[in-house]
Amino acid sequence: MTDERPADDADAPRIVSGWGRSPRSAARVVHASNPDELAMAVKAAGPRGAIARGLGASYGDAAMNAGGTVVCSTDVSGLLELDNVAGTARVLAGTSIADLLRAIVPQGWFVPVTPGTKYVTIGGAIAADVHGKDHHATGSLGAHVRSMVLALPDGTRRTLTPHEHPDEFWATCGGMGLTGTVIEATIDLHPIETSLLVVDSDRVPDLDTLLALLSEGGRRYRYSVAWIDVLARGRSLGRAVLTQGDFATVAAVPTRRVRGGHPLAYSPPPTVTAPDAVPSGLLSRPSIRAFNELWYRKAPRRRRDELQSIDKFFYPLDMVRDWNRLYGRKGFLQWQCLVPFGDEDVLREIVEAIADHQAPSPVSVLKYFGEADPGPLSFPGPGWTLTLDVPTGTGGLGPLLDQLDRRVLDVGGRLYLAKESRMRPELVPAMYPRLDEWRAVRDRMDPDRRMASDLARRLDLLG
Numbered sequence: 001m002t003d004e005r006p007a008d009d010a011d012a013p014r015i016v017s018g019w020g021r022s023p024r025s026a027a028r029v030v031h032a033s034n035p036d037e038l039a040m041a042v043k044a045a046g047p048r049g050a051i052a053r054g055l056g057a058s059y060g061d062a063a064m065n066a067g068g069t070v071v072c073s074t075d076v077s078g079l080l081e082l083d084n085v086a087g088t089a090r091v092l093a094g095t096s097i098a099d100l101l102r103a104i105v106p107q108g109w110f111v112p113v114t115p116g117t118k119y120v121t122i123g124g125a126i127a128a129d130v131h132g133k134d135h136h137a138t139g140s141l142g143a144h145v146r147s148m149v150l151a152l153p154d155g156t157r158r159t160l161t162p163h164e165h166p167d168e169f170w171a172t173c174g175g176m177g178l179t180g181t182v183i184e185a186t187i188d189l190h191p192i193e194t195s196l197l198v199v200d201s202d203r204v205p206d207l208d209t210l211l212a213l214l215s216e217g218g219r220r221y222r223y224s225v226a227w228i229d230v231l232a233r234g235r236s237l238g239r240a241v242l243t244q245g246d247f248a249t250v251a252a253v254p255t256r257r258v259r260g261g262h263p264l265a266y267s268p269p270p271t272v273t274a275p276d277a278v279p280s281g282l283l284s285r286p287s288i289r290a291f292n293e294l295w296y297r298k299a300p301r302r303r304r305d306e307l308q309s310i311d312k313f314f315y316p317l318d319m320v321r322d323w324n325r326l327y328g329r330k331g332f333l334q335w336q337c338l339v340p341f342g343d344e345d346v347l348r349e350i351v352e353a354i355a356d357h358q359a360p361s362p363v364s365v366l367k368y369f370g371e372a373d374p375g376p377l378s379f380p381g382p383g384w385t386l387t388l389d390v391p392t393g394t395g396g397l398g399p400l401l402d403q404l405d406r407r408v409l410d411v412g413g414r415l416y417l418a419k420e421s422r423m424r425p426e427l428v429p430a431m432y433p434r435l436d437e438w439r440a441v442r443d444r445m446d447p448d449r450r451m452a453s454d455l456a457r458r459l460d461l462l463g
Contacts, residue, residue, distance in 0.1 A: 016070055019324050020059040020421060021331030022392050025066035025454055029053075031075055035092065035183050038076045039151035042181060042450050045069040049452030050153075052181045054121030055096060058128065059334040060421030061454035062176050068452055071181065073123055079103045080184065087189050088146060093123030093182040098268070105266035105310070109189040110247065112144035116365075118315050123182035128418035129174035129378040131385075133223040133314070136370040140380055141187070142173030143373055148185040153450035157183060166374075171441040174378035176417055178451045178461065179442050192247040194263040197223070197313045199245035201303045203296065207238025207351055211344060211384075214242070214368050222246040223313070229292045230354045230364045230388055231285075238351050240366065241299040248307060257307055268311050271318065274325040283327055283391055288360040295362075317363070332391045335401055336416040338369065340383040343411040347384050350404055354388065357400050361388035376434035376441075379416040387419070398422070417455065425459045439463045 013026035028046075032038035042050040048068030055074060056063060063070065073094035081090040082104060089104060097111055098118040104110070115130045126148065131140045138144070147161045150172060158180075160169040172179045200221075204210045210226055217224050221244035228240040250263050258265075317323055324332070339347045354361070365387045372381035390397055405423055408414065414431035415423055429435050439462065443449075449462060456462055 016064050018058050018060045020333050025064050027065045027070045029070045031072045033075050040155045041071040042153045043155040049450045051453040052177050054124035055119050057120045059419045064454040066454055088186050090186045091122050092184050095122050105195050106264050110192050112188050112190050113141040117318055126182055127177040131380045133225045135380055136218045137222050140373045144188040146186040149183040150180040151183050152180045153446045167441045170375040171438050174375035179445045193250045194248045194253050195266045196248045196307045197245045198248045199306045199308045201300050202242045203299045203301045204240045204242050210240045217244045226366045228364045228366045230361050231289050231292055233355045271321045273321040274323050278328050285358050285360045288362045291362050327391050330392050332389050333421050334389050334419045336387040336419045337408045338383050338385050338413045346411050359390050361390050364388040376438035428459050
């Protein structure tokens with residue numbers, strides 16, 4: 001979420017929030033203009049420390065630092081090297097996935113992992129160890145980082161790889177920016193023949209059918225995701241729209257679909273911007289129930305081999321810039337959990353509890369994960385992941401989510417720190433049993449604890 005700059009004093013505290021627009025806190029915001037400034041910014045911070053911030057796509061308070069310094073990295077951006085032989089890209093940390101795609105897609109490459117928005121920086125994506133629709137096939141981003149240059153809080157730089165300094169490397173992947181500041185990274189790329197995807201869609205009547213189709217599809221599709229109607233109950237519990245696919249080969253694309261004769265042509269579509277002033281009741285239970293019904297009914301019952309653009313398949317929400325404004329000034333929160341395989345009955349309990357509460361969520365997604373990264377704080381692991389976006393003013397939301405947290409914990413699941421904004425701190429060590437291991441590595445990297453964030457304080461991550 002963008003922050004608010006006082007017109008008369010660039011050094012005055014500014015109000016900062018995450019993508020959910022709640023909570024908010026005031027911090028001194030510093031814009032680094034080059035790698036050297038980015039590397040040294042934490043050393044110059046005051047007693048409340050500093051945290052790096054990219055495009056503000058983390059939903060909660062991971063890139064906020066009340067009373068301290070927030071270091072904005074977005075001006076430290078650019079593709080430094082594209083190695084078409086090795087299939088790698090060396091990029092500065094403030095580079096967005098959107099900008100990277102413009103450079104690499106016409107050359108026959110795609111990012112190895114992408115979240116549901118392209119408006120995230122590479123540095124932020126590493127800090128959150130982001131995952132995508134292909135985790136079951138390719139894992140999280142950390143598995144595709146060949147090396148990174150990390151600025152420690154004293155300004156010194158260290159090159160980390162999975163093989164050299166592996167403890168520090170994996171503490172940083174998923175470490176929520178608390179081990180240091182990523183300056184640049186070299187990542188593996190995924191080769192593609194065209195900029196189109198071949199997509200199969202199914203309108204799925206219930207949760208059991210959905211889980212079966214996802215499990216079966218994982219053996220055939222690189223990318224899988226389901227929009228799920230969490231307000232549906234009874235026989236329709238967990239009804240969904242499932243989309244699965246992979247990049248199209250040149251042979252699979254009709255000549256008429258090849259722009260200007262270039263199968264790798266890539267031009268993101270124009271976007272519209274959500275209004276800043278939205279009535280607080282716009283996303284109410286009745287309106288979201290009506291939206292969910294319409295979205296489900298308009299989906300095809302069964303469609304095969306549809307050609308979709310990168311933006312339509314991966315980034316549908318990005319078509320509306322600042323879509324978080326639609327939740328009103330009070331904002332919203334996203335709750336994302338991991339439920340291990342074998343505990344599908346608990347996943348059903350969770351979906352039933354949300355449906356019974358009628359928690360109004362128009363953007364609810366179900367995916368499934370493959371093997372976990374070695375990072376102690378990396379979120380994904382073998383199992384199902386469910387997300388829901390709910391307006392913060394929803395009645396009874398706190399007790400409902402506390403109940404769901406406990407059920408997730410009961411089966412050895414966890415919540416995603418990059419999306420989290422309200423969980424109880426005592427749950428973190430149980431959800432992330434390697435927390436003490438991460439703390440020990442982090443304290444070696446930052447013995448004076450200059451890296452700090454609202455998330456770290458709220459959840460007592462540093463111990």
